[in-house]
Amino acid sequence: MYTPINSNHPVVIEDNENGQTHTINKETLYEGVMYLWTNDTLDVTLQDQINEIYRQGIQYITQNDWYFEEQLGIEAITRMKLPVPSQKAGRIVKYSASIDVIPTAKAFLAQPDATNAINWFANITAYTHSRPFNNYLLMTVQSSDVFNDIKQQLKAYVQSWQSQQAQTISKEVNKLLADFDKIDLTNDLSTCLFMPHGGGGSTQEQEALSFTRIVLYVMSQYEKNTTNPGALTIQPSNLQQVYFPENIIILNLENYAHAKSAEIKKDWDTFEKALNAKQTLNFVTNKKLMTAKTVNRNLNMGKKSSTADSKGKGISRAKVQPFSGQPIPAQQMLGMMKRVIESQVTKQVTQNTYKSQTLSYMRPNRRKPDDVNLPGRLIKTMYRPDIHVYLDTSGSISESQYRDAVTNLIMLTKRIDCNLYITSFSNFVSQTSLLKTKDRPTSQIYQQFLHIPKVTGGTDFKQVWRKIDMIEEFNQKNNYSHQINFVITDFGYSLSRGHRWDQCQASVKNTYYVPMSMDPNGWKHLIRWAKEFREQMIKAGDYGIRKRMLV
Secondary structure (H helix, E strand, C coil): CCCCCCCCCCCCCEECHHHCCEECCHHHHHHHHHHHHHCCCCCHHHHHHHHHHHHHHCCCCCCCCCCHHHHHHHHHHHHCCCCCCEEECCEEECCCHHHHHHHHHHHHHHCCCHHHHHHHHHHHHHHHCCCCCCCCEEEEECCHHHHHHHHHHHHHHHHHHHHHCCCCCCHHHHHHHHHHHCCCCCCCCEEEEECHHHCCCCCHHHCCCCHHHHHHHHHHHHHHHCCCCCCEEEEECCHHHHCCCCEEEEEEHHHHHCCCHHHHHHHHHHHHHHHHHHHHHCCCCCCCCEEHHHHHHHHHHHHHHHHHCCCCHHHHHCCCCCCCCCCCCHHHHHHHHHHHHHCCCECCCCCEEEEEEEEEEEEECCCCCCCCCCEEEEEEEEEECEEEEEEECCCCCCHHHHHHHHHHHHHHHHHHCCCEEEEEECCCECCCEEECCCCCCHHHHHHHHHCCCCCCCCCCHHHHHHHHHHHHHHHHHCCCCCEEEEEEECCCCCCCCCCCCCCCCHHHHCEEEEECCCCHHHHHHHHHHHHHHHHHHHHCCCCCHHHHECC
16 A cells, blocks of 8 residues: 555555544554454444545555455456446446356466456456455465465475474364365365364464464465466465454366356355355364365254254254243343444444444544554444334233233333334234434334224234345345344244255344243243254255254
8 A cells, every 4th residue: 555656656644633633544444444354343443434535545446335355356357347246226346257257268268367366366356255254364275286386395294394493283283284285176166264263263273283374374385486477375364364354265277167157156155055054053173174165064964963863063052051930121132132233233234223433543633643552432323224023913912911021011111212113023024114213202102003094814934024025125225234133022933844944044144933822821832942943944955044043
């Protein structure tokens, strides 16, 4: 960013907010970037500020809504004069394997120069950006022979280090390196490696002799020193992954160039499935190097085990947490819902806003504005996803249960101070109502609840799940935020035998279940239904259901 496009004009980055000019030096900018990468929550204002600095300081860049970490992909796309992928209504731009990926793979294989390398990176980045993950470090090997050569150099490096250095490589790391050596790309399009300990951001993997550091060092040296142009190219889809890689995806260019589009799609579907399983079931350990194939194999073993005797290791993790033997107090239940809401943030504008005050080096300190080592205070409006409550009003729900649920929701709105979307359901779903509860007195909130349309009849969760997924599809197409969904129910529902879950569905990952009744007399009955509901959801493939049941 500090390399001038025009050598006669040095780069100066300034913050001119509120009529005050403050120069941002390299150390301040570095602190801001590291804060973005290591903080658990998204600092929207800081993200936008650094994005703007990047756009003004880089020659090949265009206006976009991607995160700062993803701007390397935008740079390559812009440099090749390609359109930026978009899901916005009226400007939907999608890349395909047949038209964009395979032809550029063939061109790069035939002529491995810098231009074709950038073109390949731009197209594969654009093709995969619509996937629900961008937390991997992408590498491309020219062929399986190149990958075998890299493995030989890795073994030679390890042997040389152990014979010459006083510090030894641990048995744990040696075992992981042995697993890496067993990977064969001869007949495969790619391999996806999950870094041990959760990746390079962990303390263990930042050690000089960790598995992550050794592999990255050897591969970067290979790329630097090889006399074969294009033999290995390291192409981060996410700038953060250069320093803190969680996953490494190695593509076989030769096989990609001769693949069919359906095979490439299936390959990336495998990554996506494995990454979802990794997050849900915690298959990845520090004792064995896990690839996408092994994770999915374990996942399938868990599914078979659940059908036979429900003793699979992956499935058992979903059953560890017991259900409460006594009704959960209302305040405790509201606290659980509030934690779910506060755990998520979004860049898009929603009904769920809040003020946040943070320390930021991007704003001068009010007391000592000339001291760049002192952070200033940044007060900003931030957003969490909208909250959509689905209220069970089927025939099994009594008037007292419904009244208690409404009372609890009123208490929730007072706690989080934001508007809510409410939909009642039975075997039908009602029209959705937006309750404007933010900064309203309790009496006005209660009057709004009285006007919520109620539907009666049997219980059918499929209607709710279908509505959740339809809303999510609409939001994605229009670049709106996802929603947090709470289904308040007595769990009196049975899934169809053939129902199967896709972990990417909003009705799975963004949906939580809340007990309708806190009545001590009916609690045992509700828990029995909740346990049956959990078992059915697990058999249908929703292995993380217990974490989303607030019971």
